[in-house]
Amino acid sequence: MHRVLVTGAAGFIGSHLSAMLVRDGIEVVGVDCFSDSYDSGEKYERMLTLSELEGFEFQKADLVDADLDVLLDGVDTVFHLAGRAGVRSSFEQYPSYVHDNILATTKLVGAIADQNRKIRLVYASSSSIYGNSPTPFLESYEPSPISPYGKTKLAAERVVLEATSPLVETVALRYFTVYGPSQRPDMGLRKFISSALSDREIAIFGDGSQSRDFTYVSDIANATMSAGKAEVSGLAINIGGGSTVTLLEVVEMLRGFHGTDLRVSFGDFARGDVLHTGADLDRAKNYLGFSSKVSFANGFRNEYEWLKDLHTFQAAGVAQ
Numbered sequence: 341m342h343r344v345l346v347t348g349a350a351g352f353i354g355s356h357l358s359a360m361l362v363r364d365g366i367e368v369v370g371v372d373c374f375s376d377s378y379d380s381g382e383k384y385e386r387m388l389t390l391s392e393l394e395g396f397e398f399q400k401a402d403l404v405d406a407d408l409d410v411l412l413d414g415v416d417t418v419f420h421l422a423g424r425a426g427v428r429s430s431f432e433q434y435p436s437y438v439h440d441n442i443l444a445t446t447k448l449v450g451a452i453a454d455q456n457r458k459i460r461l462v463y464a465s466s467s468s469i470y471g472n473s474p475t476p477f478l479e480s481y482e483p484s485p486i487s488p489y490g491k492t493k494l495a496a497e498r499v500v501l502e503a504t505s506p507l508v509e510t511v512a513l514r515y516f517t518v519y520g521p522s523q524r525p526d527m528g529l530r531k532f533i534s535s536a537l538s539d540r541e542i543a544i545f546g547d548g549s550q551s552r553d554f555t556y557v558s559d560i561a562n563a564t565m566s567a568g569k570a571e572v573s574g575l576a577i578n579i580g581g582g583s584t585v586t587l588l589e590v591v592e593m594l595r596g597f598h599g600t601d602l603r604v605s606f607g608d609f610a611r612g613d614v615l616h617t618g619a620d621l622d623r624a625k626n627y628l629g630f631s632s633k634v635s636f637a638n639g640f641r642n643e644y645e646w647l648k649d650l651h652t653f654q655a656a657g658v659a660q
Contacts (some may be wrong), residue, residue: 341416347448349390353421357561359389362390430612445499458509467580497576516553516581517641523557546610546613550602556633558634562630570628583635585655615637
């Protein structure tokens with residue numbers, strides 16, 4: 341890799357990946373449309389930080405109507421992380437998910453094919469495509485998404501993999517619940533931590549027995565970077581943390597970090613949320629040499645400390 345395009349570069353994962361690529365001496369073109377899926381202020385802050393790095397350049401654009409030939413000029417690898425995330429909101433915003441996840445991907449894949457030269461495309465897919473399949477999830481399972489989000493991610497993944505050719509090398513990485521510093525504000529771990537820091541009740545949808553294969557963001561970025569260099573093409577690969585944790589266990593761990601008792605409420609299971617996730621990582625190990633380096637205990641503590649510092653900074657700003 342010499343010059344790469346990272347779509348969704350201002351996002352949680354995209355910003356981590358972009359910084360890692362630049363540190364490795366790779367020239368990065370970042371693109372993001374700053375969608376309204378969550379507070380764009382956090383995205384702008386990430387982009388300002390990235391823009392200070394030598395070897396990073398940024399273009400604000402929506403892939404659906406952008407001049408993709410310009411963005412792809414001189415690029416040998418594309419990391420397609422742009423898209424609209426979030427399971428629950430996808431039921432009310434289905435058209436936006438179709439636009440951001442399916443249409444944008446289709447336009448990008450078409451533009452890559454039209455370059456008529458060798459380009460490698462790494463797509464950020466999702467464990468949501470498995471629905472409530474038995475764990476651990478195997479890539480050979482028939483996908484069975486239960487939310488519009490999962491359905492649009494599956495459709496986009498198929499667009500990518502079906503474009504595989506001698507000139508278009510593809511890999512779809514099925515990410516399992518990504519967490520860590522700068523995590524999106526709508527995600528469970530960050531909401532739990534924010535509630536604890538603000539002395540609010542932690543709201544759990546369901547009875548807390550649900551389990552997730554949490555994957556630390558640096559592990560995700562490393563796996564994604566490895567996929568950009570790997571020989572494999574035309575394949576979907578799970579990227580997970582290697583162990584599962586229940587929401588009740590998350591709360592107990594948070595109680596230990598925070599040092600005080602936490603108030604917890606339980607409500608109905610949320611529509612579209614699966615009960616359990618867990619990745620079979622044989623393909624990731626065999627094709628990418630991947631194994632998770634950050635344990636959940638350490639990674640969750642890192643996110644807690646990051647958000648604690650952020651809350652302290654924001655509180656100081658309000659006090660002034």
